[in-house]
Structures are given as structure tokens and as C-alpha cells.
Amino acid sequence: MQREVDPAEQRLLKPFERVQLWLSKAETMITEAEKLNADGPQQMNNLCLGGCASKNCLSSYKFGKKVAKMLKKINDHRSNGAFAKVAESQPAASVVVRPEERPISQESMIEKVWSCIEDKDAGVIGLYGLGGVGKTTLLTQINNKFSTTPNDYDVIIWAPVSKHSDVGKIQDRIGGNIGFSDAFWKSKSVDEKAVDIYGVL
Numbered sequence: 727m728q729r730e731v732d733p734a735e736q737r738l739l740k741p742f743e744r745v746q747l748w749l750s751k752a753e754t755m756i757t758e759a760e761k762l763n764a765d766g767p768q769q770m771n772n773l774c775l776g777g778c779a780s781k782n783c784l785s786s787y788k789f790g791k792k793v794a795k796m797l798k799k800i801n802d803h804r805s806n807g808a809f810a811k812v813a814e815s816q817p818a819a820s821v822v823v824r825p826e827e828r829p830i831s832q833e834s835m836i837e838k839v840w841s842c843i844e845d846k847d848a849g850v851i852g853l854y855g856l857g858g859v860g861k862t863t864l865l866t867q868i869n870n871k872f873s874t875t876p877n878d879y880d881v882i883i884w885a886p887v888s889k890h891s892d893v894g895k896i897q898d899r900i901g902g903n904i905g906f907s908d909a910f911w912k913s914k915s916v917d918e919k920a921v922d923i924y925g926v927l
Contacts (some may be wrong), residue, residue: 821873826866
């Protein structure tokens with residue numbers, strides 16, 4: 727499995743979570759198997775009569791059961807490792823920095839909005855005002871602040887929405903930033919895309 731994942735990572739693909747979990751379990755099993763292997767010589771020393779009997783029957787019996795259990799565990803894990811695909815395309819960069827003008831008068835408003843973003847109890851933040859007062863400029867500055875300020879967000883998505891926007895196109899823009907960008911996904915219905923996006927966000 728690792729022989730398939732390594733080339734995928736070299737092509738900047740991201741291994742699926744289920745594949746990473748499989749590899750993690752495999753590493754744990756390898757460590758356990760190596761420990762059993764290291765204990766093997768001691769168990770061999772317990773044998774006598776040409777290997778037909780043991781000086782410590784209980785110890786040899788327990789060791790044999792451990793080996794048999796480990797072999798079954800490894801075989802079961804190998805059978806669960808038949809993945810059709812091991813990796814997918816990486817999502818777009820976490821923040822796409824946008825061109826901006828920085829009026830000094832908006833600094834206090836930027837900090838006010840940022841404090842709301844850092845508030846764990848805040849779910850939705852609304853900015854409102856007449857056209858031309860600087861809402862888009864403020865959002866641009868907030869967007870770019872994510873690239874320079876430590877935060878707990880994995881990805882920042884810029885998705886303009888006008889009065890007569892196409893919901894499907896908005897979903898495609900969002901999906902492209904979280905790994906949904908192939909033709910099959912774009913052919914899904916609005917409701918199906920909503921479920922996929924909700925599952926990630």
C-alpha cells in the first residue's frame with residue numbers, strides 16, 4: 727500500500743483518510759509483529775527433545791496463540807486494503823490572496839470583524855450597508871488577513887453571490903476549494919452537491 731501512496735504524494739495528491747487509517751493500523755501491526763519476532767529466540771530456547779517438547783509448556787502455548795492471532799489479524803487487515811484509489815487531488819490553497827486597497831479608516835472595522843471570527847460562539851457574521859460604502863473592500867482585507875494571521879480554519883472560500891446568482895455555479899466554486907472538482911461531481915443535482923459540501927464543511 728505504501729508503494730502506491732508514495733508516488734501519489736509525489737504528484738501532490740492527498741491520500742484518502744481511510745487509506746491513511748489503514749496504513750496507521752498496518753504500522754502498529756508491524757511493531758507488534760517485530761516484538762513477537764524478537765521474542766522468538768527465547769521461545770526456541772525453551773524447546774527440548776529436538777523441538778518436540780517445551781521446558782515451559784504454558785509460556786510456549788501462550789506465545790503460539792499470540793502468533794496465530796497476529797497472523798489472522800494481519801491477513802484480515804491485508805484483505806481490507808484493496809482500495810480502487812488511494813489518493814485524490816489536493817484542495818486549493820487555504821487562502822487565495824486578493825488584490826486590495828487598504829484605507830486606514832477601515833482598520834478598526836477589520837479588527838472588529840476579526841474579533842467576531844475568533845469568537846467560538848459566532849456562527850454567522852453579517853456585514854451590511856449601502857452600495858459603495860466598502861463592504862467588498864473590507865471582505866477582501868479580511869480574506870487576506872487569514873494568510874498572515876494564525877487561525878483555526880482549514881480553507882477560506884471566496885464565493886461572490888449576486889441577486890440572480892446560479893446556485894449550482896456557487897456550489898461548483900465552493901466545491902473546487904474542498905476537493906470536489908471532477909465532471910462527475912459537477913453533474914450532480916443541487917441537492918446532492920449540498921449534501922457533499924455540508925459533509926466537508
